[in-house]
Amino acid sequence: MKGSKKIIDEIVERYASDPGGLIPALLKIHETFGSIPEEAYPVLSQKFSATRLQILKILNFYDDFTSDPRKKNVIRICDGFTCNDKGSHYLMEKMKLMFETRKKMSVGQEIYSVESIPCQGLCGFGPIMIVNNQVYIAVTAEKADKILSEFFIEPTLPKNSNIKYGKNYL
Numbered sequence: 001m002k003g004s005k006k007i008i009d010e011i012v013e014r015y016a017s018d019p020g021g022l023i024p025a026l027l028k029i030h031e032t033f034g035s036i037p038e039e040a041y042p043v044l045s046q047k048f049s050a051t052r053l054q055i056l057k058i059l060n061f062y063d064d065f066t067s068d069p070r071k072k073n074v075i076r077i078c079d080g081f082t083c084n085d086k087g088s089h090y091l092m093e094k095m096k097l098m099f100e101t102r103k104k105m106s107v108g109q110e111i112y113s114v115e116s117i118p119c120q121g122l123c124g125f126g127p128i129m130i131v132n133n134q135v136y137i138a139v140t141a142e143k144a145d146k147i148l149s150e151f152f153i154e155p156t157l158p159k160n161s162n163i164k165y166g167k168n169y170l
């Protein structure tokens with residue numbers, strides 16, 4: 001991205017005086033660019049005395065980071081026991097079918113990804129679906145279609161798909 005080096009420098013400078021500033025700097029860079037651009041590594045290494053390997057280990061440790069330049073459209077579905085019992089696995093199955101089991105998919109210019117996540121502590125309200133940072137509760141298959149259409153995703157299943165929902169989740 002044009003001008004990204006300047007933006008990275010400004011972000012890193014903001015956190016450089018804090019000994020624990022590496023993670024906040026990474027988070028801010030990630031939030032700004034949707035990923036950690038290649039040119040950020042030497043700047044981060046120099047300012048925080050961290051090797052590239054150490055930075056990569058942090059990125060791998062936290063789920064929120066990705067080295068893929070994806071947009072902010074991330075669909076997360078709770079895979080915890082209670083949500084599963086309430087039908088979240090049907091939602092996941094549907095998402096996988098919709099997006100042809102690929103983790104990332106393109107819809108127009110946007111990139112979406114579908115991820116399963118562990119229990120979010122909202123079991124009584126499950127199944128839980130989070131699109132970007134918006135949390136949706138009691139998500140049925142029908143409700144999921146409406147949510148996706150808010151994000152301009154056509155909830156179309158591939159032809160011949162034979163998905164079945166639990167009796168409470170039609």
Ligand code: FES
Nearest residue numbers: 078080083120122
């Ligand atoms: S199992 Fe989904 S919120 Fe707890």
